[in-house]
Amino acid sequence: MTRVLGVDVGGTDTKAAVVEDGGVVLASRTLPTPRSPGGIVDLIAAEVPGGVQAIGLAVPGLVDERRGVAVWSENLDWQDVPFADLVCERTGLPTVLGHDVRAGGLAESRLGAARGIRDVVFLPIGTGIAAAVILGGRLHAADGYAGEIGHVDAGHSEPCLCGATGCLEAIASAAAIARRYEARAGRAAPTREIVAAAQDGDPVAAEVWEEALDALTGALAWLASVLAPEVVVVGGGLSRAGDALFEPLTERLARRLTFQRVPRLVPAALGDRAGCLGAALLALDYLTD
Ligand SMILES: [Zn+2]
Numbered sequence: 026m027t028r029v030l031g032v033d034v035g036g037t038d039t040k041a042a043v044v045e046d047g048g049v050v051l052a053s054r055t056l057p058t059p060r061s062p063g064g065i066v067d068l069i070a071a072e073v074p075g076g077v078q079a080i081g082l083a084v085p086g087l088v089d090e091r092r093g094v095a096v097w098s099e100n101l102d103w104q105d106v107p108f109a110d111l112v113c114e115r116t117g118l119p120t121v122l123g124h125d126v127r128a129g130g131l132a133e134s135r136l137g138a139a140r141g142i143r144d145v146v147f148l149p150i151g152t153g154i155a156a157a158v159i160l161g162g163r164l165h166a167a168d169g170y171a172g173e174i175g176h177v178d179a180g181h182s183e184p185c186l187c188g189a190t191g192c193l194e195a196i197a198s199a200a201a202i203a204r205r206y207e208a209r210a211g212r213a214a215p216t217r218e219i220v221a222a223a224q225d226g227d228p229v230a231a232e233v234w235e236e237a238l239d240a241l242t243g244a245l246a247w248l249a250s251v252l253a254p255e256v257v258v259v260g261g262g263l264s265r266a267g268d269a270l271f272e273p274l275t276e277r278l279a280r281r282l283t284f285q286r287v288p289r290l291v292p293a294a295l296g297d298r299a300g301c302l303g304a305a306l307l308a309l310d311y312l313t314d
Contacts, residue, residue, distance in 0.1 A: 027312050028076050031305025033083045036100045041072045044305035048136045062106040070115045080120040081308030083128035083300045089169045093122040121307040128303025130157025137294035138258045146254040149261035154194045179240040193244050197237040199262040206233045220266045242277040249285045260293030
């Protein structure tokens with residue numbers, strides 16, 4: 026029986042799980058994320074139990090999986106951290122570095138909402154928007170640059186944190202919906218309340234929500250045209266809007282597409298465990314490849 030440690034480093038929390046073949050979780054823990062890369066290596070070294078044969082580590086930002094280097098994270102303020110080597114030197118165990126969204130996508134495609142499907146896009150919509158692209162059953166990483174669907178042009182004139190103008194993320198992320206509603210309504214509300222208010226006919230909420238839905242439909246139409254996924258697994262905070270999100274998005278996308286394959290839009294099944302499970306899968310793959 027093969028046993029690995031999967032670790033998912035988030036902006037606030039870090040999840041660690043001991044996982045066996047087939048994604049069976051034996052134990053898991055959530056801890057506050059240390060503020061430095063050295064602190065993260067210390068945390069992993071402290072969490073490795075006996076019997077573990079490899080470590081999978083998923084981190085946010087720009088990640089070069091091939092070299093095992095976390096190239097850049099705005100959130101955690103690091104640059105060019107060779108995590109795979111650092112963790113391996115410290116623990117003596119082979120360590121595979123992955124990207125949090127791509128690891129989550131791998132887990133959803135093998136163990137979650139897109140199990141058994143070969144062409145999948147995993148689309149978490151939260152503070153930002155990114156995608157994991159799985160084609161023919163394989164993750165497409167492109168040295169860490171693939172999947173930045175949040176930064177395609179959605180045809181508006183608002184600035185994005187990336188420095189460009191008009192990005193999808195600046196109009197359709199959960200954070201953008203909350204920010205845009207506050208700017209127009211003059212009061213702050215959680216995204217969930219804004220979506221509910223839009224359903225109840227609040228004109229400001231409805232306008233912000235409609236604009237987000239239109240931008241998401243455009244991005245999904247682009248994905249359907251270029252990659253033709255069979256399934257798009259939508260995760261992140263916004264997916265908790267449930268039918269209020271999935272029904273209009275499914276309907277608009279079907280209307281927008283003509284000859285293309287219309288992807289099924291399904292909610293993520295693994296929730297915030299996806300990244301950690303995906304990290305463990307990377308380590309299990311390393312041992313069996
Ligand atoms: Zn951007």
